[in-house]
Amino acid sequence: MTEHVSKTGHTSKKAVVTAGTGGIGLETALGLARQGWDVTLVARDEGRGEAAVARVDEAAGRRAGRFVRADLSSLAETRRLGERLAGEGGLDLLVNNVGGMWTDRRENPEGIEASIALNHLSPYVLTEELLDALAAAAPSRIVNVTSSAIAAAQTVFEEAEPPGPHYGLAVTGRAKLAHLAYTLELAGRLEPRGVAVLAADPGAAATDNAAQMTIDILPPALRPHWEQIQQGVSAPVVAAATGPLAAATDPALEGRTGLVVGPAGTVDDTLLAFVTPELTESVRTWTAKLMATAGRPS
Numbered sequence: 001m002t003e004h005v006s007k008t009g010h011t012s013k014k015a016v017v018t019a020g021t022g023g024i025g026l027e028t029a030l031g032l033a034r035q036g037w038d039v040t041l042v043a044r045d046e047g048r049g050e051a052a053v054a055r056v057d058e059a060a061g062r063r064a065g066r067f068v069r070a071d072l073s074s075l076a077e078t079r080r081l082g083e084r085l086a087g088e089g090g091l092d093l094l095v096n097n098v099g100g101m102w103t104d105r106r107e108n109p110e111g112i113e114a115s116i117a118l119n120h121l122s123p124y125v126l127t128e129e130l131l132d133a134l135a136a137a138a139p140s141r142i143v144n145v146t147s148s149a150i151a152a153a154q155t156v157f158e159e160a161e162p163p164g165p166h167y168g169l170a171v172t173g174r175a176k177l178a179h180l181a182y183t184l185e186l187a188g189r190l191e192p193r194g195v196a197v198l199a200a201d202p203g204a205a206a207t208d209n210a211a212q213m214t215i216d217i218l219p220p221a222l223r224p225h226w227e228q229i230q231q232g233v234s235a236p237v238v239a240a241a242t243g244p245l246a247a248a249t250d251p252a253l254e255g256r257t258g259l260v261v262g263p264a265g266t267v268d269d270t271l272l273a274f275v276t277p278e279l280t281e282s283v284r285t286w287t288a289k290l291m292a293t294a295g296r297p298s
């Protein structure tokens, strides 16, 4: 664990929260600040960044926030961000909160379907860049924000995108499933280095991303459930930080790794059932292929 002593003698641990200037990421950052952490918020918009830093500072009662601009849908930009943060030394906590689900099919700047890029490849690239910084601060944690959309995933990883028409929930669920498989694999890899790797399901919440969803995100078979889903995404955002915050800070989780923390902030095995050794193997091959297609970003 690294402790950073400020000029005023205050000691704190360092966290990075991606997509930290709004939605679940901002609520997670505010919770960390209240618990004494220094928090770097990563997002695209400078104005929102400044406003979020002011809120983090206010929550901490001191200067605890910092904004770093990056478009995490670009793997090249994500890699540059990782290199910059890695150059700053030990990191106690990485919260890979960035993610998104859209009705229409979009592509990232490298031509990869956007929800795969944002929910899996971008946090993959950032995490790999920061492994040594996290190990230098051990015991440290990585928290990957997951989603119950996994239950709607097509578990086929032969092609870049799932077969058939584009349904936002299914495509995002598949990307989140891939990242959960990576999370569990990484947990085993990093255990000897003292870095815990956890997933956190925030549950549904009324964020900007949720507000733009239409019934067309759903495969036809799930459309009768649209009203129920809409009710879920009208839930207060602050409550959705419970899972990520518990995964990041709960002392009861010390020494534990490879777990999913559910919306209530407690260990919840529901999503683990979707990850098998065969699936993990095909996700590993699929990820390597996608990264090769994207090329090593310059």
Ligand SMILES: NC(=O)c1ccc[n+]([C@@H]2O[C@H](COP(=O)([O-])OP(=O)(O)OC[C@H]3O[C@@H](n4cnc5c(N)ncnc54)[C@H](OP(=O)(O)O)[C@@H]3O)[C@@H](O)[C@H]2O)c1
Pocket (backbone or CB within 6 Å): 018, 019, 020, 021, 022, 023, 024, 025, 042, 043, 044, 045, 046, 048, 049, 070, 071, 072, 073, 074, 096, 097, 098, 099, 100, 101, 145, 146, 147, 148, 202, 203, 204, 205, 206, 207, 208, 209, 210, 233
């Ligand atoms: N909301 C839900 O119901 C729900 C349910 C289950 C799981 N989740 C998961 O929870 C996480 C957060 O979701 P959310 O609903 O809070 O999302 P959100 O509303 O899109 O989050 C907004 C934040 O994301 C930043 N952001 C968006 N695109 C970005 C990009 N390309 N690069 C960098 N920052 C970006 C925004 O800042 P800028 O616009 O300035 O970049 C802002 O800080 C995601 O992983 C999501 O899958 C959400």
